[in-house]
Amino acid sequence: MVHGTSAGAGTGGATPAPAGPRAPLTRERVLARAVAIADEQGLAALTMRSLAQALDVKPMSLYHHVAGKDAILDGIVDVVFGEMELPEPGGDWRAELARRARSARSVLRRHPWAVPLLESRAVPGPANLRHHEAVLATLRDAGFSVPMTAHAYALLDAFVYGFAVQEAALPFDAGSAPQVAEAIAAQFSSGDFPRMTELAVEHVMQPGYDFGDEFEYGLGVILDALAASLPGD
Amino acid sequence: MVHGTSAGAGTGGATPAPAGPRAPLTRERVLARAVAIADEQGLAALTMRSLAQALDVKPMSLYHHVAGKDAILDGIVDVVFGEMELPEPGGDWRAELARRARSARSVLRRHPWAVPLLESRAVPGPANLRHHEAVLATLRDAGFSVPMTAHAYALLDAFVYGFAVQEAALPFDAGSAPQVAEAIAAQFSSGDFPRMTELAVEHVMQPGYDFGDEFEYGLGVILDALAASLPGD
DNA sequence: ACCTGAACACCGTTCAAGT
DNA sequence: ACCTGAACACCGTTCAAGT
Numbered sequence: 001m002v003h004g005t006s007a008g009a010g011t012g013g014a015t016p017a018p019a020g021p022r023a024p025l026t027r028e029r030v031l032a033r034a035v036a037i038a039d040e041q042g043l044a045a046l047t048m049r050s051l052a053q054a055l056d057v058k059p060m061s062l063y064h065h066v067a068g069k070d071a072i073l074d075g076i077v078d079v080v081f082g083e084m085e086l087p088e089p090g091g092d093w094r095a096e097l098a099r100r101a102r103s104a105r106s107v108l109r110r111h112p113w114a115v116p117l118l119e120s121r122a123v124p125g126p127a128n129l130r131h132h133e134a135v136l137a138t139l140r141d142a143g144f145s146v147p148m149t150a151h152a153y154a155l156l157d158a159f160v161y162g163f164a165v166q167e168a169a170l171p172f173d174a175g176s177a178p179q180v181a182e183a184i185a186a187q188f189s190s191g192d193f194p195r196m197t198e199l200a201v202e203h204v205m206q207p208g209y210d211f212g213d214e215f216e217y218g219l220g221v222i223l224d225a226l227a228a229s230l231p232g233d
Numbered sequence: 234m235v236h237g238t239s240a241g242a243g244t245g246g247a248t249p250a251p252a253g254p255r256a257p258l259t260r261e262r263v264l265a266r267a268v269a270i271a272d273e274q275g276l277a278a279l280t281m282r283s284l285a286q287a288l289d290v291k292p293m294s295l296y297h298h299v300a301g302k303d304a305i306l307d308g309i310v311d312v313v314f315g316e317m318e319l320p321e322p323g324g325d326w327r328a329e330l331a332r333r334a335r336s337a338r339s340v341l342r343r344h345p346w347a348v349p350l351l352e353s354r355a356v357p358g359p360a361n362l363r364h365h366e367a368v369l370a371t372l373r374d375a376g377f378s379v380p381m382t383a384h385a386y387a388l389l390d391a392f393v394y395g396f397a398v399q400e401a402a403l404p405f406d407a408g409s410a411p412q413v414a415e416a417i418a419a420q421f422s423s424g425d426f427p428r429m430t431e432l433a434v435e436h437v438m439q440p441g442y443d444f445g446d447e448f449e450y451g452l453g454v455i456l457d458a459l460a461a462s463l464p465g466d
Numbered sequence: 467a468c469c470t471g472a473a474c475a476c477c478g479t480t481c482a483a484g485t
Numbered sequence: 486a487c488c489t490g491a492a493c494a495c496c497g498t499t500c501a502a503g504t
Contacts, residue, residue, distance in 0.1 A: 024468090025468085025469090047495090047496065047497080048496080048497060048498085049495090049496075049497090057469080057470095058469070058470050058471085059470090059497085059498090060469070060470055060471085060498090060499095061468075061469050061470070063498080063499095064467085064468060064469075068497075068498075069496095069497060069498090112352075115349075115352055116348075116349030116350070116352055116353060117349070118398055118402065119345075119348055119349055119398045119401040119402045120349060120401075120402075121402075122402075129425075129426055129429070132429065133425070133426045133427075133428055133429055136428035136429060136431075136432060137428045140428055140431075146431065146432060146435050146436045147436060149432065150432060150436055150437070150447065151447060151450045151451070153432075154396070154399065154444070154447035154448075154450075154451065155392075155447070155450065155451040155454060157395065157399060158391070158392050158395030158396040158398070158399055158451060159388075159391050159392055159395055160395065161394070161395035161398045161399065162390065162391030162392055162393065162394035162395025162396070162397075162398065163387070163391040163395070164395075165351055165352045165391070165394045165395065165398065166387065166390060166391055166394065168352040168353075169351065169352045169354075169355075192362075192366070193362055193366045194366075195366055195369035195370045195373055196362070196365060196366055196369060198369075198373075198379065199369060199379060199382065199383060199386075202379050203379045203380060203383055204383070211387075214383065214384060214387035214388070215387075217384045217387075217388065218384070218387065218388040218391060221388060221454070221455065221458040222454065224458070225454040225457070225458065257487090258487085258488090280476090280477065280478080281477080281478060281479085282476090282477075282478090290488080290489095291488070291489050291490085292478085292479090292489090293479085293480095293488070293489055293490085294487075294488050294489070296479080296480095297486085297487060297488075301478075301479075302477095302478060302479090
């Protein structure tokens with residue numbers, strides 16, 4: 001895990017503090033445990049009470065390190081942003097943006113509960129700001145104008161976020177449970193939705209299919225379009 | 234409002250029922266009121282108790298028309314899908330898909346609370362299925378192969394959903410509150426984030442700027458790429 | 467300083483009763 | 486059949502107290 005050490009508002013002590021049982025509570029430990037609960041049991045299972053119990057502490061103790069539940073949600077979204085690889089401004093812009101997009105996708109797939117939170121959190125955290133600053137710097141250093149950078153930034157992010165939404169909604173994870181596939185097939189066999197049936201039977205349910213390939217296609221389309229708009233081609 | 238009359242599982246009575254005060258409860262009335270509460274006060278304000286009160290009824294009465302809170306969330310997401318214009322298969326595919334994408338964007342902007350729900354709802358409703366069937370049919374009738382239709386479908390939807398996520402997270406709605414803009418400017422004036430500052434000052438905060446233009450740019454890029462991949466160009 | 471017990475105003479939902 | 490009162494097992498959070 002890579003969630004930006006010494007990045008946010010200073011919590012004071014720089015001592016590593018042994019990670020044994022009943023280590024002293026810190027903002028970092030609270031957020032890390034919150035992420036773990038959301039990963040393992042879903043966002044609905046993350047309550048002040050369940051979080052406190054997982055930390056072997058009473059609910060009220062949490063309030064000495066975070067302002068409340070909303071601050072925890074803001075915090076874990078920023079932890080997720082901190083796990084994404086940043087593009088290197090000044091390098092091969094296309095390779096850097098592709099690496100960043102693939103990293104963001106895999107991080108959001110690891111933390112699908114974060115996708116709906118990307119929207120609802122009004123105040124962007126420091127890792128979020130650093131992330132987007134790096135994307136903008138990469139685009140500007142590549143020679144894109146300010147208006148074109150705005151276009152590229154919006155399109156790239158819409159694609160990455162939107163793909164994450166789709167993946168989080170995927171009914172089966174790469175052909176795992178056959179009974180789920182059967183239930184879906186049964187819904188299609190009614191005869192309505194012939195095109196969805198066609199797509200599912202002839203393509204998506206075929207052995208070699210991987211939804212991740214759609215990500216590479218879309219990313220290629222976008223980067224090609226951006227490359228074509230660069231003046232010094 | 235256009236949320237697919239006579240579409241879902243039959244609720245029986247086809248009589249219009251006068252919309253006067255204390256009309257009999259139906260699944261449609263429950264869902265319509267739920268959408269109105271989410272629109273006006275946000276998703277958090279939608280509780281079984283607040284919904285019952287808005288319908289001039291006790292909370293327990295709702296359970297005779299919907300299975301529970303989750304069923305209401307599934308239901309209102311499908312109401313939102315039902316408000317989106319469908320593309321007409323067999324027509325000008327590019328114009329039809331553009332019209333559908335713009336309609337989906339404006340519907341999701343009208344109901345920003347629906348964006349995070351698009352993911353978390355596992356079971357797609359009838360309006361959702363009809364919507365995606367129409368998109369697939371439009372692509373197939375335009376001459377796209379099945380694998381290419383899968384690419385196009387994933388890319389278009391990722392863009393529409395992702396753009397909705399971005400718009401729902403926009404801090405100010407088209408230059409409304411100047412004090413919000415100042416607070417953001419203050420955060421940038423620290424000197425970190427020079428590229429975000431540049432983009433904000435030189436572009437986004439300029440008089441003529443409209444974030445909606447980014448939608449048209451991205452949509453154009455995607456539709457151009459799809460058109461270029463059609464065999465019978 | 468950090469932690470906590472008890473309490474408050476909420477949730478969604480079940481159950482048994484009303485008409 | 487449709488509606489409801491009372492109750493249950495939860496929430497997030499405040500307040501006053503402990504050490």
